Amino acid sequence: MAMVRKTLDSGQACSESLGKRYGLVLALAVLAVIVALPVPDGLPVAGQRMLGILMFSVIVWMTDTISYPVSAAVIMVLMAFLLGLSPDPANPQNLLGTSKALTIALSGFSNTALALVGGALFLAAAMTKTGLDRRIALVVMSKIGTKTNRLLAGVILVGLILSFFVPSTTARVSCMVPIVMGIIMAFGVERKSRFAGIMMIAVAQADSIWNVGIKTAAAQNMIAMGFIEKQLGKYITWMEWFVAALPFAVIMSVALYYVLLKIMPPEMDEIAGGKAVVEKALQDLGTMTVSEKKLMAISVILLLFWSTEKILHPFDTSSTTIAAIAFMLLPNVGIMTWREAQSQIPWGTLILFGIGISLGSALLSTQAAAWLAKFIVVWFGLQTMPALTILAVLAAFLIIIHLGFASATALAAAMIPIIISVLQSVTTPGINVVGMTMVLQYVVSFGFILPVNAPQNMVAYGTDTFEVKDFIKTGIPLTVIAYLLVLLMGATYWQWIGVL
Numbered sequence: 001m002a003m004v005r006k007t008l009d010s011g012q013a014c015s016e017s018l019g020k021r022y023g024l025v026l027a028l029a030v031l032a033v034i035v036a037l038p039v040p041d042g043l044p045v046a047g048q049r050m051l052g053i054l055m056f057s058v059i060v061w062m063t064d065t066i067s068y069p070v071s072a073a074v075i076m077v078l079m080a081f082l083l084g085l086s087p088d089p090a091n092p093q094n095l096l097g098t099s100k101a102l103t104i105a106l107s108g109f110s111n112t113a114l115a116l117v118g119g120a121l122f123l124a125a126a127m128t129k130t131g132l133d134r135r136i137a138l139v140v141m142s143k144i145g146t147k148t149n150r151l152l153a154g155v156i157l158v159g160l161i162l163s164f165f166v167p168s169t170t171a172r173v174s175c176m177v178p179i180v181m182g183i184i185m186a187f188g189v190e191r192k193s194r195f196a197g198i199m200m201i202a203v204a205q206a207d208s209i210w211n212v213g214i215k216t217a218a219a220q221n222m223i224a225m226g227f228i229e230k231q232l233g234k235y236i237t238w239m240e241w242f243v244a245a246l247p248f249a250v251i252m253s254v255a256l257y258y259v260l261l262k263i264m265p266p267e268m269d270e271i272a273g274g275k276a277v278v279e280k281a282l283q284d285l286g287t288m289t290v291s292e293k294k295l296m297a298i299s300v301i302l303l304l305f306w307s308t309e310k311i312l313h314p315f316d317t318s319s320t321t322i323a324a325i326a327f328m329l330l331p332n333v334g335i336m337t338w339r340e341a342q343s344q345i346p347w348g349t350l351i352l353f354g355i356g357i358s359l360g361s362a363l364l365s366t367q368a369a370a371w372l373a374k375f376i377v378v379w380f381g382l383q384t385m386p387a388l389t390i391l392a393v394l395a396a397f398l399i400i401i402h403l404g405f406a407s408a409t410a411l412a413a414a415m416i417p418i419i420i421s422v423l424q425s426v427t428t429p430g431i432n433v434v435g436m437t438m439v440l441q442y443v444v445s446f447g448f449i450l451p452v453n454a455p456q457n458m459v460a461y462g463t464d465t466f467e468v469k470d471f472i473k474t475g476i477p478l479t480v481i482a483y484l485l486v487l488l489m490g491a492t493y494w495q496w497i498g499v500l
Contacts, residue, residue, distance in 0.1 A: 020063060021065075022063075022065075023059060023062075023063025023064070023065025024065045024066060026063070027055070027056045027057075027059035027063075030052070030056065031053065031055065031078070034048065035048070035049055035052045035082065040371070042371060043367065043368070044086070044089040044092070045087050046083050046088075046089050046366040046368075047366040047371055049083060049086055049366075050362050050366045050368040051368050051371075051372065052082070053075060053078050053079060053082065053359070054368070056075070056078065057075055057410075058404075058414055060074075061405060061410045061414075062404040062405060067348065068348055068351075068352040068407065068410070069347070069351050069352065071352070072348075072351045072352050072354070072355035073351075075105075075355050076105045076355060076358075079101055079102075079104060079105035080098050080102040080105055081101070083096055083104060083105075083362065083366070084096055084099075084101035084102070085098075086101075089366055089367060104361065104365065105355070105358050105362070106354075106358065108353070108354040108356065108357030108358035108359075108360075108361065109354040109357075111226050112226070112316070112318040113225060113226035113353075113357065114350070114354050114357065115321070116216070116317055116321050117219045117222050117349075117350060117353050118325075118350055119318070119321035119322050119325045120167035120219070120321070121168060121345050121349065121350065122325045122328065122329075122341055122345065123165075123167055123168075123299070123302075123325070123328075124166050124167065124168035124172075124344075125336070125340075125341050125344035125345055126295055126328055126335055126336055126341075127165070127166050127171065127295065128171065128174075128175070129335070129336050129340060129341075130289065130291045130292045130295050130335060131285060131289075131292065132165075132295050132299075133162060133165070133166055133171075133175040134179065134285070135282070135285055135288070135292065136158070136161060136165070137158045137162065137175060137176055138278060138282045138285070139282065140154060140157055140158045140161060141154050141155075141179070141183070142278045142279055146270050147269060148195055148266040148268060148269060148270065148271060149261060149266075149269075151199065151271070152198060152199060152202055152260060152261065152266075153257060155176070155199055155203055155206065156202055156206040156253050156256060158176060158206075159172065159176070159202075159203065159206030159209075159210055160210055160213075160249075162175065162176075163207070163210035163211070163213065163214045164217075164303055167216045167217055167218075168218075168219075169207050169208070169211055169217065169218050169454070169455070169456045170346075170455045170459060172207050172456075173203055173204055173207050173456040173460060174459055177460060177463060179281070180200060180203055181200075181465075182281060183199075183277060183278065184196045184465070189271070191463075191464060191465055192464075192465065192466075193266075194264045194267055195266035195267060196465040196466075197466035197470050198260040198264045198266065198466075199465075200460045200463050200465040201260060201460065201466055201470065202257075203456075204454070204456045204457045205256050205448060205474075205475070206253065206256060208445055208447055208448060208457075209249050209252045209253055209256060210249055210253075211408070211445040212245050212249050212442045213245045213246055213248070213250075214242065214245070214249075215236070215238050215306075215317070216238065216306060216317060218408065218409075219349065219353055219409045220408040220409045220411070220412040220444055220445065221241075221412075221441060221445075222353075223353065223356055223357060223360070223409060223412040224412050224441035224444070226357055227357075227416050227420060228420070228434060228437055230364075231420050231421075232420065232434050232437070235316070236434070237309050237311075237317075238307055238309055238317055239307050239308070239309070241438070242307070243497065244438065244439075244494065244499050247493060248442065248486075252481070252482055255485075259474055259477050259481070263474050263477070264470065264474065291336075295335050298324050298327065298328060298335075301324075302321065302324045305320040352407075352409060352410065353409060353413075356410060356412070356413025356414075357413065359413055359414065360413055360414075361417075364417055364421075369417045370421050370424075370425070372418055372421070373425045376418070377425045377426060382422070382426055383425075383427050383428075384428055385426070386428065387428060387430065387432075387436070387490075387500060388490050388491055388500075390423075390436070391436060391439065391440070391487065391500070392487055394419060394422070394440055395439075395440060395443045395486055396483070398415065398419075398443045398444060398446075401415070402447060403453065405447075405453065407454070408444050408445055408454060412441065412444050416437065416441065416444070419437060419440055420433065420437050423436055423437065432498070432499065435494065435499035435500050436500060438499065439486065439490065439494065442486070443483075446479055446482055446483075448476075448479045448482065449471075449475040450468070450471065450475070451468055457471070
């Protein structure tokens with residue numbers, strides 16, 4: 001058995017190594033082929049080259065051949081020169097020019113969604129610095145009890161609560177992992193036990209589920225909202241998203257609980273002395289510091305502003321978030337300095353986000369997205385399909401293609417502009433393009449099957465508490481349930497509230 005596992009691990013490592021080694025070469029080769037092909041009717045030269053850049057991006061993101069920040073820089077260069085040397089789609093007699101093309105490549109950095117993601121990263125850094133996220137997690141866990149099924153429910157509940165206050169999936173999981181590992185070690189439970197495995201899998205999967213439930217919980221949501229606002233002229237408020245997504249996230253949280261208990265039942269029903277361990281960890285934190293109290297007040301006020309935008313006030317989510325960050329950084333009244341914050345911010349994530357928006361915008365402005373959408377509509381025969389069938393086909397497509405992506409942010413950047421163009425190309429009467437796009441964005445967060453499908457999965461996998469096969473055998477039924485639930489809610493609840 002050990003030899004079989006070793007062989008499988010070796011094969012997987014070899015495959016990953018080949019992808020990393022030759023991914024960039026493959027991406028460049030595909031780009032060169034697409035650029036060299038005859039330009040199809042109805043597609044500008046710039047559009048064809050953007051399709052080549054899109055394929056290049058997808059391949060380097062799927063193979064992880066270069067880091068995301070480096071890939072963002074390369075994509076920016078490709079857009080500047082390949083588009084710059086293309087005829088201007090608006091005036092084909094003249095070249096677009098590298099200056100104008102570089103402006104397109106940098107356009108994502110002036111998007112309000114980028115400001116929200118940047119603000120979210122600062123909030124996550126503040127949570128880590130003050131330890132407020134750890135305190136919230138421990139307080140919830142201390143109220144749960146010591147039965148293993150209740151501890152599992154506690155982990156899922158903490159994922160829910162932190163999603164409101166920590167708008168970064170990786171940050172939430174990074175907070176929970178040491179707490180759960182501390183519980184596992186303190187209880188004397190084997191690191192490779194089923195109990196340890198389901199607790200850590202629950203940490204990652206619960207956060208992915210609540211990425212769907214809360215608009216501000218994940219960066220990929222902001223990418224989709226930016227494209228919806230730009231392409232469709234509709235701003236979806238925090239509360240509109242929450243009302244539509246809450247039932248889905250609640251049902252999936254319950255499904256996660258039962259799937260994990262059914263497939264990986266813990267070896268024991270109760271952990272002796274577990275409550276004392278959590279309470280001791282809380283005592284070690286001491287009383288709430290002034291910084292924690294300030295951050296709690298800022299977070300609650302910010303949540304109130306988010307949830308009441310366009311209802312009690314006219315301020316958008318990005319603006320209120322930036323205002324909160326500015327207050328947090330003020331000397332004497334704030335809770336951290338710029339020097340303290342900057343070392344905690346994953347700037348590469350912000351760069352990838354900006355380039356992702358630029359990539360989608362360029363696909364639109366060069367007519368590449370519209371051309372590709374028409375091709376997809378004809379290929380799948382979507383022209384006159386019922387709305388629910390279209391939802392089923394596109395949701396299945398996103399789930400399958402997500403298997404090759406290590407970032408939902410990258411997936412959203414590549415696919416959401418195309419999805420919107422596909423929905424606009426369909427002739428079926430009565431389709432709510434805005435609502436359908438929002439629901440399909442939920443599906444973008446379905447990184448349930450492989451550890452490599454999301455950064456939070458990899459953080460949990462790095463604890464060595466479960467095997468890849470454990471994640472897969474719990475993730476597949478979870479994905480099937482999520483897919484069927486999307487179809488069920490598409491036929492009922494989302495139609496009742498006017499989303500579809």
